[in-house]
Amino acid sequence: MHLFLMIGLVAFSILAVLSRDLLKSAISLAVASVFLALIFFEMNAVYAGVFEVSVVAGLITVLFITAIALTRSDGDVVESKLHRLIFPLFFAALAVIDLLVMRKLMGRIPAMVSPESGTFGQVLWNQRTFDLVGQIGVIFAGVLAVLALFRQGKSPAGDAPHTGDAALTGRQPKGDQHE
């Protein structure tokens, strides 16, 4: 069962990389992450599984597909065939190295003596508080980045055309703070 899930994960990941069609690629990625979530469930990491399914397989795929739907294709991009050859070679090399290193590594892994114990929530709130500050920082940086990059273009006349954007500028971080 475990092996079957692993093979599924790797196979769909490879498909996502090799596929020439963006839509197929996005869907393969979603399927791969469903396999990953199943592996998480198998290994009793319920929270990780739930997040994997809901966020990676669900939310992000929706975002990808929306983005793909919104863009139009400007004709075929000419890519060298070399890329298609390099990836399988690289993958094979990595698999060999992985097999050699992981064998050694697996034998050495000691019993987990994590000082961080308790339920998922407890660990997050009580022991990894600083992580939360960092994560707020990351999300916040992302919000600000979107605001800054999707502002209206420079206008030589003055700042008048900025008003529509400024309204957005005002609202978004406010919501962020209250959450």
Added chain:
Amino acid sequence: MIFLFIIVPLLLASLLPLLGKISRRFLPDLLANAAMLFLLVLSVLYAKPLIANGGIIQQAFWFGAPLNIRLLLDGFSLFMLFTISLISFAITLYSINYMEHYGAKANYYALLLVMIAGMNGLVLTSDLFNIYLFLEVAAVASYALVAFGQGPDELEASFKYLMLSAVASAFILIAIAIIFGLTGGVSFGTVAHGLNTLNIKYVVGFCSGLFLMGFGLKAAIVPFHSWLPDAHPSAPAPISAMLSGVLIKVSGVYAMMRIFLNVFGLTPALTTVLTVLGIVSIFVGALAALGQNDIKRMLAYSSISQIGYVVLGLGIGTPLGILGGLFHLFNHALFKSLLFLNAGAVEQSTGTRSLDKMGGLAKRMPLTAATSAIGSLSIAGVPPLNGFWSKLLIIIALVQAKMIVLAVLAVLGSVVTLWYYLVLQHQAFFGNLNENWKAVKEAPFWMSAATVLLALLCIVTGLAFPFVIHSWLQPAADVLGKGVGVAMNFIGF
């Protein structure tokens, strides 16, 4: 409260987009500058005396209740905090005038402050995973800042930077995951203790390789440098200065050295790898800079070359080498920011970055030309300016460590540096004044103020280098010199 170093910029960043609605220019300018000045003063007056007797760990409180946030402040992190605050202050000063024509000033300052909060957090944490997290905070903000001009070049450079940085983050995360699996913890103390008892040389070597690739990419050491010559010139000038002056050092060099020296322990193999990469970076960066015609691109390649000196010095691992490396890190932050700000002033006045089209600008922009000359001479290692002393320390350390060949190469690299900076000075500021630039004016007040401040600091650091070394660098070098012992002391945290 050391926590202020992170929370002040983060809070102000969240308020700025709101305040930007009330006052488009004045309030964002004032608050950003005040915040940076506050952090600078805080690092000198409050944090410096705090660690008079060695590093401390401070716990954060929320209305009297202790939070599980512990910040590590020692000589090395304070030194980095001071460098970040100093350069950021100069950059916010400069931005008052420079960012006028970009618009969206409040958003710009907000992103800059998030980046600074990320760097401060990275420097203050004592936990591998937090290093990764704050690295991302600073990185996400920097992607947006590189693309701030919204032109095709900016967007392309930012995308390239984003993609390569994501690869770097993946390497770093894999290494952290392996270490967590092995030692059952991610705090410096637990990891150092765990690796010490486990005795697993090869796995540590494998993780060191991953960290080297990850942080090496962030620091733009040579085989991993290809994003930097695109990203740094494309950003607005103050951001170029911030990225080249501070960000590559904090997210690359600081994180790498903290982990290699204080958590893993420096091995002879690692010393060899670091010194060789350092020398290769010096030459590849310097020779590529020689062939550039774009002034900011030349400076970007020069950053790769100078980061090579820093990595070379720190990689030797001897007390003098570490001291030299850190001193060069500080000096490079000063003069590279100065040179990028000057390049920005020239670009704003003339509208071009091409060295061919410039010439004779010293007649029209005397202050910019003078400060730029000081910066160029410093970076080339002309005595008695600051760059001379730090390069001298690194070269003496190389000779002491019996790495004579590397020492000779380092001197040669310095000669090439002098060469291309003379080319830059000659083409931009000296010679006959180009007809087109008859009407060019000197940079506005705040831009000049920032460059004069940095130029003065270059001179003062050069003349008073024993004082700088004694008060700021020695405590930092001591922390790195103590090796794994530092992390071992923090077991239980």
